[in-house]
Amino acid sequence: GAGVSQTPSNKVTEKGKYVELRCDPISGHTALYWYRQSLGQGPEFLIYFQGTGAADDSGLPNDRFFAVRPEGSVSTLKIQRTERGDSAVYLCASSPGHGEGEQFFGPGTRLTVL
């Protein structure tokens, strides 16, 4: 399909481990967003990219979280030394530009930290 895809769909890891979550945006979309959705909550903004650069990373909770988008397309969210509180669904979205566009969301990656 032509939508946003995220892999893996589910990830179970142990406390203290490192994880990478991948997002493939819609082809041609220059803006890419990461959100985190905890159980019973709405999505919470983490970071957004315009092209290859992180335009706003104010939502990253601490320095264990890092995201890259080296070629302006695929993005990887990296979490070091995972904690049980990191368990959530991580959502990725993309949009054609920035400012007034609709964000198209992927199905998410459910991360469980044991």
Added chain:
Amino acid sequence: AQSVTQPDIHITVSEGASLELRCNYSYGATPYLFWYVQSPGQGLQLLLKYFSGDTLVQGIKGFEAEFKRSQSSFNLRKPSVHWSDAAEYFCAVGDGYNTDKLIFGTGTRLQVFP
């Protein structure tokens, strides 16, 4: 800082009945407002958005919403609910003068009885 309140955590309606989901926002200037729907296993899908102009906006799937500045509200309505409308509904506001950082409410879960 901007915020969104969805006062109803869970709403149950009968199929064919009318629906109104409440959303209140906190923002000093004219906000960018959105309603998204999230079905199990699906990504968030945009129902409608308000940027400016006519305060009654039409969306997909027969939904509409009305922006009321005096009440800081953006309630979602549908005249006749279908069983397939059962889902989680999120109201969101753009942070600042663009939509790159969406602030979501906690959501309203809609249950539809036949």
